[in-house]
Amino acid sequence: MPATAALPPVAPTPLPAPAPPREPTRRVTAETLAQKQREISVSEFFVKNRHLLGFDNPSKALLTTIKEAVDNSLDACEEAGILPELYVEVHDLGLEAKPRDAELTKGEGRFRIVVQDNGPGIVKAQVPKIFGKLLYGSKFHRLKQSLTADQNVLIERGGRLERLPIGRLIDSLLTPDEEVKDVSALGIRAPAFDPFTWRYDWRIVSHVIRHRRVNEVLEVRTERGKRVRVTGCHSLFTYDPGLRQVAEVEARSLRAGDYIVAPRRLPEPVHLDNVNLLSHLRADDLAPRWVFVYGIPEAVFDALAARFTTAHRKLGTDKSRRFFRLAASDGTPIEVLDDSWFQYRRQRFLPALLVKRLGLEAECAGGRLRTYHHGAVGETPVTWVVSEALMRLLGLYVAEGHCDVRQVGFTFSSRETNLVEEVVATTRALGLSTTVEPRTRNAVRVKVFGGLTSLLFPAWCGRGAKNKKVPAFVFQADRDMRQHFLDGLYLGDGHRVKTREVLIFGSASRRLVEDVEVLWLL
Incomplete structure (x- = not known):
């Protein structure tokens, strides 16, 4: 709510001298706009302008072409701080052709479009690039649709799956003075939604972008607990149950009760054995x-x-x-x-x-x-086979495990003798040594030594209850192996609701909860 202040009482004093007129804001020139213009990839263009994929009939092609030209003029005037004045001409070359212009009268659907505006104009040196290069302009310099740096993303890089904050990924690919970079040659892949097939698939990441935030940041939450933090103009996909259509909208336009497209199943990654x-x-x-x-x-x-x-x-x-x-x-x-x-x-x-x-x-x-x-x-x-026993062991460690500088420990209830025996058998099969110690309050601790487990397990699974996570290679195990990991995890920290067919898992680690959610989607 804007702040308010009480007006002072009117006094019979001379009015103060009028304030000197403010200097007009310096307008953006064609030269400054030219510095922002750059060439972009076809994929980036279609991500920002999906409607251009509708060039399937002459009427829509004509309408879209005029709309794009007008949008570009409006964008240039807006950035320059100018109230736009546009002049649009559309000429049907077939109708206007003279009898001698036989080439123009061979068919319909050929038009000349003129869009003129009162914007800052185009630098002469940029004219060949704007008309000769594909998708060149300043419109795409202002890239504001972003996630916040702490949002985790799922990528596949060099044959390995990673879940990491998008800020860490971007910083690893850009130098401190870079804002945008074409990384398509690196072969990094991410799950992407196709609004035409309604499916998720692994797609090559074409560009990475880093910029200062200029829009509001919103947290979008669903009734099932999914959430994401994005800028207000970031695009999300919604579903209209009446029309049975998927549409792209800005996050700021969402309201409670709207449907958001979210994956029921993610595409299978490259498997590791x-x-x-x-x-x-x-x-x-x-x-x-x-x-x-x-x-x-x-x-x-x-x-x-x-x-x-x-x-x-x-x-x-x-x-x-x-x-x-x-x-x-x-x-x-x-x-x-x-x-x-x-x-x-x-x-x-x-x-x-x-x-x-x-x-x-x-x-x-x-x-x-x-x-x-x-x-x-x-x-x-040196090489551990991804087996049922190893997956269950890792699941149990994420749920019940801890470590210090030289050993890994599992703590169970004294009644969970089957889990104690399972951990001992699995670790000894890997060539590791174990000891079993009774603890207070009806607890039993299994200690595991050797094989550098005190380095590997915390690196894979996180150190401390608030930092636990799913090992990255578990995402790349086949579906049966992933299920064995989940079995071990839920045996430790999960429980089943007796009155419903529901499994509940709780953790102090937000990262772990999100990892488990992704694991169930694979």
């Missing part, structure tokens, strides 16, 4: 740990030896030693002492940190990860 643990470990986490990869193929050592260069230097006061020099995957040099190299090759192992820096995760997929703790040796395969 196994997980390479090395691909999910960070070099920074491996640096302070004694972790090695055994069972590396001889061909890997042959390929590395072919890349060697030799260097000699002293270590402290010792005599000069020989080193083999390699380039890491990021181009930085790596030096390996010759004695260490011969030992690695003879026993067919490498430090896991060296494997990461050289980018050999795929080549070492058939090996074994070996760790040491107080003299005890732990070993697990």
Whole structure:
């Protein structure tokens, strides 16, 4: 509500001198508009102007062409702060043709359209681009239809599915001074709704855009709990049950009771049958740990030896030693002492940190990860098969698990002996060691050691109750495997309503709730 103020009493005093006239706002010129004009892709144009897909008959084509020309004139006048005055001419070339213009009288549907406005005009240098390049103009510079940076999006990149805030995705693709970029060559895909087929499908992301917010931000909520935060002019799809039609509307035009199009089922992503643990470990986490990869193929050592260069230097006061020099995957040099190299090759192992820096995760997929703790040796395969047991274990961890710097723990009720036995059997099958301890208040804790689970499980599933999430690779498991993950999750944190066929899941993590919702849609 606007603020109000009481008027002062009228006093017999001289009126103050009139305020000096305000300087008129400086108008936008053709030169400033020219700086904003750019070429855009066909896909971006049709996203903003879907009605142009209706060029299926001459009447609609003529109407749409006139509308677009008039819209462009109105946009230019609006941006320049000018009250628009438009002059429109439509000439039927067939009717106006002279008898000698045989080419023009061969058929109907040929028109010349003239739209003239009192806007800032067009810079001479821009004329060839505007009329010679497809979809060139300033209209698309003002891209205001956006999500807020914290909204999570689902993408497929490099064969892996990711759910991440859109702001983090955009920042990873744009430099600090960039606002828009064509990323179609990167092959990033996202689920997109087709208003003509009423289906969702994976589509290539063509552009990413970052800009300061100039519109209001609205949170749109549905009666089933879905919600999204968007700018007021962001387009959403609504459904008219009377006409049985889908239409695109601005978020600000929605009212309580309107229908919003939301997916009942998302398209299946690319499936994964196994997980390479090395691909999910960070070099920074491996640096302070004694972790090695055994069972590396001889061909890997042959390929590395072919890349060697030799260097000699002293270590402290010792005599000069020989080193083999390699380039890491990021181009930085790596030096390996010759004695260490011969030992690695003879026993067919490498430090896991060296494997990461050289980018050999795929080549070492058939090996074994070996760790040491107080003299005890732990070993697990580099590649874990996506199995029913693993999916249920991860579901139980998301529901009931916790971790510290060296172990993963599961806490169950003393009556849940079947779950205790299941966790112990699954983890031992992966080469991990376990202990079972009774706790107070009729609880039992299962501790899991080895295999770098204290790094992997929190990286996959989140650390702390408020930060739990579904591991990204679970989204790419096949439908049966995803169901086993959900079974484990609901056994831990879900319950069934006895009077209805309903499963209820609750969590302190909003991210986890949204992840589970996506998982049910796949």
